[in-house]
Amino acid sequence: MEIGSEKEKMGFEETELRLGLPGNGGSTEGEVARKRGFSETEATTMDLKLKLSSKDAGMDLNEKAKTLKKEKNLLTADTAKHHAKAQVVGWPPVRSFRKNMLAVQKGSSEESDNKASGNIAAFVKVSMDGAPYLRKVDLKTYQSYKELSVALGKMFSSFTIVPNNLIWFFNIETGNCGSQGMKDFMNESKLMDVLNSSDYVPTYEDKVGDWMLVGDVPWEMFVDSCNRLRIMKGKEAIGLAPRAMEKCMRNRS
């Protein structure tokens, strides 16, 4: 029963033509079998099958599910690297030199990803319209939009053009996903007010050179893609949030 339902969840890969043993879940990696099959993978899947059926007798449902999950995990692509037997020798046809280089690069990049603040700081320039000089912040030292906004507020509080106008931004609880923040916008139609007033709006330039409204994407994505920050006057920011504007219009009418 479990086997069948696992199969249904598998999706597209299951409809592939294959002459492997029936009832095995898992990825296409270890599963593909031509008329002759891969002797290594046949051995592996046979072993698993036999193990499963002998365990069937004395197992309860939970254990069965666990074993199936293990079987599925063994055959999924993620762990394929750790189980050489489930792979086809020499496929995909990539030179060993290249494979090794990429593996090394992957290893070192994973290492740096695991470090808390990353290898290289993410210093970006911050400008505020009307302020006499620019500032720099290291985005990696903040964990959320809220922290950033507090820091920015402090940074520019010395100017008379006050960040009080940024309060709407400070109030956004974006959490893990930007959509929450946008909901606040739309519900209060604050965006329209802000954009029509002389209030300030934080924007940023992303890697491709586009100017975006701060707050739409998850924090980590923002840190990775932000090249510089600009706190601009509301009126100038109108072009940056056309979709949000449309939605506001629709809500109002």
Next chain:
Amino acid sequence: MNYFPDEVLEHVFDFLTSHRDRNAVSLVCSLWYRVERFSRQRVFIGNCYAISPEKLITRFPGLKSLTLKGKPHFADFNLVPYDWGGYVQPWIEALAKSRIGLEELRLKRMVVSDDSLELLSRSFANFKTLVLVSCEGFTTDGLAAIAANCRFLRELDLQENEIDDHSGHWLSCFPDSCTSLTSLNFACLKGEINLASLERLVARSPNLRSLRLNRAVPLETLQKILMRAPLLVDLGTGSYVHDPDSETYNKLKTTILKCKSIRNLSGFLEVAPRCLPAIFPICLNLTSLNLSYAAGIHGSELIKLIRHCAKLQRLWILDCIGDKGLEVVASTCNELQELRVFPSDPFGVGHDAVTENGLVAISIGCPKLHSLLYFCQQMTNAALITVARNCPNFIRFRLCILDPTRPDPVTMKPLDDGFGAIVQSCKLLRRLSLSGLLTDQVFLYIGMYAEQLEMLSVAFAGDSDKGMLYVLNGCKKLRKLEIRDCPFGNMALLSDVGKYETMRSLWMSSCEVTLWGCKTLAKVMPRLNVEIINEHDQMEICAEDGQRVEKMYLYRTLVGPRKDAPEFVWNL
């Protein structure tokens, strides 16, 4: 033409640069054969076991430039055991003993020892060029010998070799008097490099036009080198990592502006994407860009970089570029002739991989495309038919679907018709690699239409011997055929034994061919070496004729079975 003095003939032959033309000329008559052989300076030997060094030296006493290839192509993918063969030592020994004034040596998939390199460096006073591709067996000590002893060295080009790195001191072995370098490529070295030596070497090499650094060369050094070599045409960066606000980076930006000749760019083995803008000014003039090892550039940074490269003719990239990225390539790089898309995750199912959509976009935007290597998640017949129509000029078409027997995901049919369209439309096709779910039908198409096909690579395809027969009968110009995991057996192997003398080699592994079939072929064709590679003990103990052969490699040769075959290689 027979009434001209030899010198005139020789002068005319000088204009023939291709090996094939010169080979053809030598077959016309004995006079032409004689004139041609004495004037021949460049020789290409596609299989080092097809001929002996002694015969080479006897026929071409004026030899200056030699290219040798060793192991079969599938050795690249771990299908050939380590010490199968392909040693360059006997060649260098024989050449050293003779009076040949060797100046250039180019090797591919050969085993090169430090002793060989030492002997090479001491034996030829005018030695100028050493190019090693996918070779192994040597260390940086061998490189030190080359550096120290080849007084007029111009090119040292190491591509994707497995080199044991003992230390970076080999660079210091270039004497101060060595000022002739035009090309230096050590990108594949894994170890440290003496940076000061490198800088001094570049400073005293005014003719340096090609320089590819390894990972150990930092950005600071790159900047200093570029200051000394603003005429570089081909640059491979080492580690390209720095703080974009630093003075070093700013210096680099200024220095690069002076390097107006750079047309080939590669490297970025380590990269800080925010430092990429420094190279934008040179992107405008690039004709060749190799980012296939630049795993650190992806997403929008990659696309931004590509948008600057409107004149690209050759692009090597990782599949993390995605279909969307390929659309940008298609709209930006209209002069593109060669595209290679490598898998960024060769061990797993690439979640970033490209699909048929990317390829179709390329075919629309890049009508001059003639060489393709494409690793992808999936492919459809419709896409291949569209590509065939948009790009009829393919010379090389190599498609690799990561799941090797995947059908057309839309129709669930085999990809026979798609590849059929390719061979029918691309009348100049010389090289083809197939993948995906394929029946005998695709081979029928290939046999019918691929008249210029010289090299075919097949894996997990076909239903019966007919598949292989279609190809052997139809492709008159076939030179190399390599097959793995296909249901082709003795009937196909033995149907036209004479065919193999018109080809360089045939590889068959995990097929249905048996020991009897191989023995029979070997008996009938004495000018073929039929080698069986046995890695399992079973064969040694009870080698029954009816047993399937795991790996067979056969090639035409004028010198009989080789004497350096290891124990596990049987020459039948």
